[in-house]
């Protein structure tokens with residue numbers, strides 16, 4: 001009998017110094033720092049530096065990286081044209097296309113040195129944020145936004161989406177969201193980036209694979225579906241009946257459950273706290289009350305806790321972000337983790353090539 005593991009559950013495919021997910025304790029650390037500490041006390045750009053260099057930046061290093069990312073937000077005209085051509089597509093398809101094209105026109109695309117891959121990674125972090133923002137503005141019929149190189153990613157993005165100077169509190173909250181989504185061990189999209197890298201393919205190709213993987217409802221695609229669900233439920237009083245009906249019909253409730261966490265996802269805890277802080281700043285408290293009620297009912301009836309996608313959904317909603325942009329936001333943050341993993345995979349590579357147990361017919365012949 002061949003031993004099979006259909007979902008690769010509990011399988012370790014290598015070592016990593018980037019992040020650790022403890023599913024029993026409910027702990028996520030990046031390079032030794034807890035996610036709570038980084039999200040509340042540092043910036044997304046600091047987190048990017050940490051993922052790539054293993055230490056937090058000093059003031060000069062922070063500014064250099066921030067500027068490097070900011071300057072790459074001015075997209076090549078061909079990429080803006082591609083986003084325009086995709087304006088009716090799913091936003092994840094649009095940004096996947098943008099990254100593919102960015103790879104096709106990046107003169108360093110085939111340079112596989114560590115320095116070149118690092119530089120391409122920082123460029124891509126800026127470019128992907130800009131692709132999401134530009135796609136949104138094209139679709140909304142808004143004029144292109146001048147890229148202010150003094151803006152960090154959170155301020156740039158909030159300004160692009162809201163088309164006004166954003167509230168400092170919103171910027172701070174959004175920045176924490178970017179940090180919370182930056183990396184997460186060997187999640188499905190990171191795994192696919194590593195598989196592509198393991199064939200000695202290039203960085204852009206690996207990120208394209210990862211974006212395609214993130215899109216699915218069981219991974220990053222859950223966050224927008226959470227908000228659709230909350231809008232369908234409509235009120236706190238209907239939450240229990242909704243959960244009961246879903247469980248009775250064996251329907252998955254988006255934003256709950258996790259392959260690794262068997263307790264409350266630590267990112268969801270921080271996101272809930274951030275949601276509390278948004279009340280009185282434009283957030284309707286009903287979404288938080290409804291979410292909390294669903295968490296209570298799911299715990300009592302199924303012993304399943306919420307994941308990162310649950311509380312991020314209503315938080316983004318309270319910041320006025322369109323629903324179908326939630327998963328692209330996940331991508332514009334997680335691209336930092338993907339790229340750091342791509343570099344790590346390249347440094348210690350072995351082709352990933354699992355097997356399948358063949359269960360089809362044998363001994364057929366084309367001869368009559």
Ligand SMILES: CC(C)(COP(=O)(O)OP(=O)(O)OC[C@H]1O[C@@H](n2cnc3c(N)ncnc32)[C@H](O)[C@@H]1OP(=O)(O)O)[C@@H](O)C(=O)NCCC(=O)NCCS
Nearest residue numbers: 217218219222251252253254255256257258259307308309
């Ligand atoms: C993320 C996910 C795919 C992990 O699932 P998994 O490790 O494969 O867990 P399993 O499919 O083995 O599920 C175990 C049990 O929990 C149930 N379950 C898991 N997640 C559930 C959910 N979101 N809603 C309802 N039931 C759920 C399964 O139906 C199963 O119940 P059973 O034993 O009575 O049949 C799953 O929890 C899910 O589909 N969640 C919703 C999508 C989502 O939020 N994705 C984002 C993840 S960060």
